[in-house]
Amino acid sequence: MAHHPPEPFRIKMVEPIKLLDRDARKAAIRRANYNLFSLRAEDIFIDLFTDSGTSAMSQAQWAAMLEGDEAYAGARSYFRLAEVIQDIFGFSYFLPTHQGRAAENILSACLVKPGQYVPSNIHFDTGYANISVRGGHPVNLVIDEAHNPTVYHPFKGNMDLQKLRDFIKQIGPHQIPFGMITVTNNAGGGQPVSMENLRAVSQTYKEFGIPFFIDACRYAENVYFVKLREPGYADKTPLEISREMFALADGITMSGKKDGIVNIGGFIAMNDKALFEQASNELLIREGFPTYGGLAGRDLDAMAVGLREALREEYLAYRLGQTTYLADRLRELEIPIIEPPGAHAVYVDAGQLLPHIPQEQFPGQSLSVELYLEGGIRTVEIGSLGFAHPDPQTGQMVHPKLELLRLALPRRVYTQSHLDYVAEILAKTAARREQIPGYRLIYAAKLMRQFTAQLEPITLDVHPSEPSLELSMLQV
Structure with a gap:
C-alpha cells in the first residue's frame, strides 16, 4: 500500500453518522426518485457528494x-x-x-x-x-x-x-x-x-x-x-x-x-x-x-x-495524499478511474465500468444509486445527466465525452478507514455490474436538471418503445 502523509491535525469534535440497513436505504432512494440530491443527509453514511461547503473548519x-x-x-x-x-x-x-x-x-x-x-x-x-x-x-x-x-x-x-x-x-x-x-x-x-x-x-x-x-x-x-x-x-x-x-x-x-x-x-x-x-x-x-x-x-x-x-504546504500534501490513497485502492481493485487523480476527488469511469448502459440511460447516475444501495455512500455523476445538452443548431442531444462518477473528498473530514470502506463498497458494486440498470427521466428542468430531476430504473430485459424523455424534458 502506498504511503500518504498523515493528517496535519488532531480531531477535536466529532459528528455521529449512521449506516441504515439496506431496506431503509432502498426506501430512501425511492422517496428521492433516484436522485441523490433529494436524499436526506441523515440517511447517508459516507457523503462524497461534493467538497463544496462540506469541509471542516479549523x-x-x-x-x-x-x-x-x-x-x-x-x-x-x-x-x-x-x-x-x-x-x-x-x-x-x-x-x-x-x-x-x-x-x-x-x-x-x-x-x-x-x-x-x-x-x-x-x-x-x-x-x-x-x-x-x-x-x-x-x-x-x-x-x-x-x-x-x-x-x-x-x-x-x-x-x-x-x-x-x-x-x-x-x-x-x-x-x-x-x-x-x-x-x-x-x-x-x-x-x-x-x-x-x-x-x-x-x-x-x-x-x-x-x-x-x-x-x-x-x-x-x-x-x-x-x-x-x-x-x-x-x-x-x-x-x-x-x-x-x-x-x-x-x-x-x-x-x-x-x-x-x-x-x-x-x-x-x-x-x-x-x-x-x-x-x-x-x-x-x-x-x-x-x-x-x-x-x-x-x-x-x-x-x-x-x-x-489552503496554501499551507503540509495541508496541501495531506490533501493530495488522501486522494492518491483512494485512487491507489481503486486501482488495486481494478476500478477504472481518471488518470492521474486530481486533488479534490477521484473520478470513476462509469462508462467503462458499465458498458451495457448507454449514455442516454446515465451510467454515472446508475453507479451512484448502486453505491448508495450497497453501502450508504452518496456520490455524484459527472456525465450526461448533468452535462448533456441540445445542440443549438440541430436540437440533437450532445453527450459529454466521458460518463464519470465523482468521489469528492470534503477537506479535513474523513479518515483512511472511511476511504477503505468506500473502496470496498465500490468493489462489491463492480462485482455485480451486469445487474445494474440504466435510468430514464420522468421529470427534468430546462437548466441544471441534475439538481431536481426525477428518475426511474429501466428493467434490464425491457426496452421501452416510447422515445426517450431526455430531450423533451429539457424543453419543459
Whole structure:
C-alpha cells in the first residue's frame, strides 16, 4: 500500500453518522426518485457528494467567527478579507458573494449578451447555466488528452491553444465578452492547468482584446500541482505561485466553499474599475451591500482565515495524499478511474465500468444509486445527466465525452478507514455490474436538471418503445 502523509491535525469534535440497513436505504432512494440530491443527509453514511461547503473548519476559523463584525456596511470583517484577497490574488477590486455561482451570475449579467460565446477549458454546471440563461453559448476547448481516462498527462486541464485561437478567429473577438479557464478543471476529472498554459491562454486573450477570467475555486490545489509537476516551480511557495498565476488574469470568480475551506461564501475580483462599478450595482440588487455581499461578517472572517490555510504546504500534501490513497485502492481493485487523480476527488469511469448502459440511460447516475444501495455512500455523476445538452443548431442531444462518477473528498473530514470502506463498497458494486440498470427521466428542468430531476430504473430485459424523455424534458 502506498504511503500518504498523515493528517496535519488532531480531531477535536466529532459528528455521529449512521449506516441504515439496506431496506431503509432502498426506501430512501425511492422517496428521492433516484436522485441523490433529494436524499436526506441523515440517511447517508459516507457523503462524497461534493467538497463544496462540506469541509471542516479549523479552530482558527471558528475563533475568527467570534470576532465577526455584523455591521451592515464597512464591517471590520470585510477589510480583513480584503487584505487577504489583495495579498493572495492581487486584484484592485473585489466583491464578496454568498457563493461562487453568485459571482458567475454577476459576471454574466454584466458582460454576456445573447448570441455571444464564452470559451473555457471545460465549464462546470453553474457557470454553464449562468452563461446559457442570458442567451450565451459556453464553449469547451480542453486538450484532447482530457478525454482519454488512461493516458497520463500532468496537466489534463490545459486549454488547447490552437483550438482557442481558431475559435476566436472563426467567431470574432467582438462575439466573446470574456474568456475563462477553470483551475482545477472539475468537469474534466479535477485536473490541473499548468502555468505555461495559463500564460499562453492569457497572451492569446490579450492579443485579441478579450478579458480573461479564472474560475479559481480550487486555486490552491492547482498551485500545488504546479509546484510538484512543472519545471521551475519546485522551490517556490504556494503563495508565490498563486500571485504569479493571478497576475495573468483580468479577474476571477471564486467559491470560497472549496479552497476557502468555509461552509458558505465566495467573491468576484477584477482590475477594471468600470466593471467593478457595474458589478457592484448587480450585487446590490441580488446579494447585498458591497461590503457584505450576502454573507454575515463572521463568514467573511472565516473565509479570510481559510484562504490562507489552503496554501499551507503540509495541508496541501495531506490533501493530495488522501486522494492518491483512494485512487491507489481503486486501482488495486481494478476500478477504472481518471488518470492521474486530481486533488479534490477521484473520478470513476462509469462508462467503462458499465458498458451495457448507454449514455442516454446515465451510467454515472446508475453507479451512484448502486453505491448508495450497497453501502450508504452518496456520490455524484459527472456525465450526461448533468452535462448533456441540445445542440443549438440541430436540437440533437450532445453527450459529454466521458460518463464519470465523482468521489469528492470534503477537506479535513474523513479518515483512511472511511476511504477503505468506500473502496470496498465500490468493489462489491463492480462485482455485480451486469445487474445494474440504466435510468430514464420522468421529470427534468430546462437548466441544471441534475439538481431536481426525477428518475426511474429501466428493467434490464425491457426496452421501452416510447422515445426517450431526455430531450423533451429539457424543453419543459
